[in-house]
Amino acid sequence: MKADRIISLAFKAYIWLALLFVFAPILTSFVFSFDANKFAAIPWGGFSTKWYAEAFGDPEVAKSLRNTVIVALSSSILATLIGFTAAYTDYRYDFFGKKVYLALAFIPPTIPVIILGVAMLVLLGRIGLSGQLHSVIIAHVVYSLPFAMALIRLRLSQMNKDLEAAAWNLGASQWRALKEIIIPFCLPAIFSALFLTMAVSFDEYAIAWFVSGFNETLPVRILILLQREVSPKVNAIGSLVFIVSMTLVMLAQIVFLMREPGSGKGKRI
Amino acid sequence: MSASGTTNTTRRSSLFAWALALPMPVWQTLFFVAALLFLVVMSFWSVQNFRVTPDFTFDNWAKIYSAGYFRVTYVRTVLYALLAATLASLIAFPCAYGLAFKASPLMRRIVVASLIMPYFTSYLVRANSWKILLTDQGVINSVLGTVGLGPLPMTSNLFAVMIGYLTLILPIVILLQYFSLANVDRRLIEAAHNLRCGRVRTVFQVIIPSARTGLILAATFAFILSFGDFVSPSFLGNNKPPTLSVLMVDAVKSGSQWPRAAVVALTMVATLLLVAFLAMNFAYGEKRKRS
Numbered sequence: 001m002k003a004d005r006i007i008s009l010a011f012k013a014y015i016w017l018a019l020l021f022v023f024a025p026i027l028t029s030f031v032f033s034f035d036a037n038k039f040a041a042i043p044w045g046g047f048s049t050k051w052y053a054e055a056f057g058d059p060e061v062a063k064s065l066r067n068t069v070i071v072a073l074s075s076s077i078l079a080t081l082i083g084f085t086a087a088y089t090d091y092r093y094d095f096f097g098k099k100v101y102l103a104l105a106f107i108p109p110t111i112p113v114i115i116l117g118v119a120m121l122v123l124l125g126r127i128g129l130s131g132q133l134h135s136v137i138i139a140h141v142v143y144s145l146p147f148a149m150a151l152i153r154l155r156l157s158q159m160n161k162d163l164e165a166a167a168w169n170l171g172a173s174q175w176r177a178l179k180e181i182i183i184p185f186c187l188p189a190i191f192s193a194l195f196l197t198m199a200v201s202f203d204e205y206a207i208a209w210f211v212s213g214f215n216e217t218l219p220v221r222i223l224i225l226l227q228r229e230v231s232p233k234v235n236a237i238g239s240l241v242f243i244v245s246m247t248l249v250m251l252a253q254i255v256f257l258m259r260e261p262g263s264g265k266g267k268r269i
Numbered sequence: 270m271s272a273s274g275t276t277n278t279t280r281r282s283s284l285f286a287w288a289l290a291l292p293m294p295v296w297q298t299l300f301f302v303a304a305l306l307f308l309v310v311m312s313f314w315s316v317q318n319f320r321v322t323p324d325f326t327f328d329n330w331a332k333i334y335s336a337g338y339f340r341v342t343y344v345r346t347v348l349y350a351l352l353a354a355t356l357a358s359l360i361a362f363p364c365a366y367g368l369a370f371k372a373s374p375l376m377r378r379i380v381v382a383s384l385i386m387p388y389f390t391s392y393l394v395r396a397n398s399w400k401i402l403l404t405d406q407g408v409i410n411s412v413l414g415t416v417g418l419g420p421l422p423m424t425s426n427l428f429a430v431m432i433g434y435l436t437l438i439l440p441i442v443i444l445l446q447y448f449s450l451a452n453v454d455r456r457l458i459e460a461a462h463n464l465r466c467g468r469v470r471t472v473f474q475v476i477i478p479s480a481r482t483g484l485i486l487a488a489t490f491a492f493i494l495s496f497g498d499f500v501s502p503s504f505l506g507n508n509k510p511p512t513l514s515v516l517m518v519d520a521v522k523s524g525s526q527w528p529r530a531a532v533v534a535l536t537m538v539a540t541l542l543l544v545a546f547l548a549m550n551f552a553y554g555e556k557r558k559r560s
Contacts, residue, residue, distance in 0.1 A: 012367060014367060019383060019384075023383070024402070025395035025396075026387075026390070028408070029395070029397070083293070085290070085292050085293060086292070088289050089293075101294060108297070111497075112514065116301075118517060123300070123308075141300075145293065145297075174282055199389045205391075226397055235401075237394075245389055246386055253385070
């Protein structure tokens with residue numbers, strides 16, 4: 001029917017428009033990071049990489065980038081580790097208070113980040129842990145652990161429960177079954193969780209802004225630059241941040257959909 | 270805690286269970302629950318000579334709650350978040366509907382994957398890009414200028430703040446709506462068509478009621494995210510007028526008014542809990558009545 005095709009086309013056009021709205025700011029940042037003009041406007045002022053040079057030449061930016069890498073690596077490893085143990089517990093055990101257990105994990109990302117930031121600042125400041133890189137790491141683990149836990153839990157729900165039991169029956173200890181059955185099966189999800197929590201930390205500006213003190217991370221540096229001046233430098237740094245976090249999220253998605261190593265097409269476990 | 274599926278519950282196996290079960294609750298209790306609880310304690314402390322001092326006073330609560338600007342800001346923030354959630358839900362719906370019922374599987378996968386991405390990519394930089402696009406000398410006004418329009422004032426006003434909120438919430442609202450629409454039983458829709466229920470009527474009387482829980486969940490998420498957002502009112506709205514998050518950040522950053530910031534933060538948390546509770550009641554309660 002002709003009407004059906006037109007309606008269907010209209011919906012598709014609308015979807016692409018929505019995507020345009022979502023991606024327009026990202027494109028804008030890329031386009032104007034190469035603009036020779038200081039104030040972004042049309043017409044474009046010509047191609048230039050001077051904002052990148054200026055961004056890389058800024059020692060504050062370099063320092064904050066180093067901090068971000070340290071924080072993102074440490075917090076993603078911790079969050080994935082803790083997320084894995086919690087996901088396994090949820091998968092295997094049933095116990096009194098399980099709802100509270102799950103709520104403890106999943107509530108932090110639903111609380112606005114600036115409130116988390118203030119709360120963490122107040123607590124960490126009181127116990128003398130504020131203003132350092134480890135303060136940001138602690139806070140980012142709280143915030144990103146649920147993402148790791150959810151991914152790994154999803155993977156575990158695809159697993160055949162008999163496999164682990166078979167290993168126990170054959171005399172493997174629980175630790176050995178965990179190491180040789182569960183972890184290999186979850187490996188794609190574990191890597192996916194690492195990438196995703198890394199992306200979360202790499203991008204997080206609000207909690208880090210409150211608890212990092214003078215040890216700024218890159219997103220905090222961007223926030224400070226935005227408050228201080230109009231500089232296309234921000235577009236250059238922002239474009240790089242986009243590339244890194246989009247790569248991490250894409251890797252997370254690709255790895256998650258990968259089959260476990262060693263299993264061929266026919267024998268899915 | 271019992272290890273189901275094992276016959277031997279020796280001490281070693283319970284060590285195994287505890288070692289895996291405990292890290293998460295310990296971490297979240299030490300650094301998250303304790304932080305929220307300490308925020309409550311802090312709200313009763315006082316500031317003396319610019320130093321936060323342990324105390325037990327209702328001063329902070331009294332000062333904040335009796336301040337006219339706080340009440341006005343509170344109402345404004347709630348209204349802004351309501352408006353943002355409504356706009357996002359309305360704008361997202363045709364998109365989610367198209368994805369669920371009109372798009373090819375390939376298009377669906379591409380769009381879903383691309384909508385997950387913005388949630389993890391710098392909202393700060395994206396908000397700044399909107400500023401570039403929307404200022405009087407910006408890209409959109411330059412284009413409008415060539416056809417003799419404008420410049421339209423598109424920054425430091427409600428429009429700009431809403432654009433910022435939508436940047437933050439639209440992708441996630443589309444995704445949540447899409448997931449709930451994709452789960453609607455197709456047989457219901459076919460039955461409606463067989464009974465000669467029109468296209469539009471099917472949407473409003475069959476599809477929306479079946480997807481209701483997810484649609485409300487999406488709107489609630491949109492409300493929560495906009496209510497707590499600091500970037501849009503600050504950078505796109507230029508802090509004029511402020512929202513609660515702007516007040517709170519001011520109290521922490523430009524003074525050592527941590528106890529007052531704690532009062533504002535707790536008020537926000539209480540509001541969000543109430544909203545989440547009401548929304549879930551609304552989402553699930555009616556359904557129970559009907560079935």
